[in-house]
Amino acid sequence: MHYLRISDAPIDVGEMYQQLVAPEYGGIDMFVGTVRQWTGKIETTKIExxxxxxxxxxxxxxxxxxxxxxxxxxxxxxxxxQLVLSDIAVFVGVAAPHRAEAFKWCQYVIDTLKHEVPIWKKEYDTDKIRWGN
Structure with a gap:
């Protein structure tokens, strides 16, 4: 059974991993997205x-x-x-019987989430504020 949470509470990677562990799964793939300082030449200070x-x-x-x-x-x-540099913004984990499925499905989930789920970010950069997803 899946676990889906959108919250202002910090994300505990260990807790999320434990939700994926089960005897029927031989592959677990996880993606952890953090707030980064640099995107090319743009410097970010925080994200909301x-x-x-x-x-x-x-x-x-x-x-x-x-x-x-x-x-x-x-x-x-x-x-x-509001999140500061290095805070965990998103965790996606997929458990599957085999590693190939886990990799494929995890990438599908994060890519689809970024394009289809109504979550927006307001980036506070050193030169201006930018909106994105």
Whole structure:
């Protein structure tokens, strides 16, 4: 069963990993996204995440359901609120019977989340404020 959370609470990677461990899974793939200082020549000082919570949760359910129907497990946690450099912004983990599926599904979840889930970021850079997802 999947675990999906959008919250201002810090993300505990160890706790998220434990939700993926089970005897039926031989592969666990995880992605942890942190607040980085540099994007090319743009320097970021902090990021503020916001979400349309009910819609975001529905979208995450849609992303997780087909993977779980194929025998995988999905764990997603995304922070909201203000985060500083090196804070964990997002955790995506997928457990699968084999590593190839775990890798493929984990990349699918994070890529789809970035494009389809209504979570926005307000980047506070040294020269201006930028909006993105």
């Amino acid at each position: 995440y916001s979400a349309y919570h009910s819609m975001a949760e529905k979208q995450l359910e849609k992303i997780a359901a087909p993977i779980e129907q194929q025998g995988g497990r999905v764990v997603v946690a995304h922070r909201t609120g």
